[in-house]
Amino acid sequence: MSAYGFAHLRARRPHPEILEYLERIQATLDPFGGRFVIHGPPAEVVEGEWPGSMVLLEFRDMDQARGWYHSPAYQEIAHLRTDHIDGDLLLIEGVGPGYDPRERAAKLRAAT
Known part of the structure; x- marks a missing residue:
């Protein structure tokens, strides 16, 4: 059965490390067959409120x-996102x- 990594990203603080994270994340997904389905465009909110973006x-x-998230390759870059984006x-x-x-x-x- 398929599994998903869902991120709700809020309070982004622009920083060069975010660009580095974006440049490196696909290489961490590839060994685990991971792929982006949604990557951060603003959503059309039709009920309630949705602060931020989603991935x-x-x-x-x-x-x-789980293998992807806990992999040394992903853990090495995770802070590039978490240091600058609350989510x-x-x-x-x-x-x-x-x-x-x-x-x-x-x-x-x-x-x-």
Whole structure:
């Protein structure tokens, strides 16, 4: 099942290290089959508020996502981003083919 790295980036402070991070991140993703799905364009907010921007990375599975994040190559450059951009980064599994939200609703209903 696919897994994703989702970042909500806020309060960016321009700095040359951000450019270095951008120049180096793809090389950290490649060994883990990671790819950018969304990379920071402003979103069209249709409900609520969304301060900042988003990044969505896709991996074959959660093991690959974890491997990328904890890899020495990524950890070496992570501070280039975190020192200058406030944000959150999550690793999360996607849903498989045939996902039906009604099944989730039934499980939640049964648990209450």
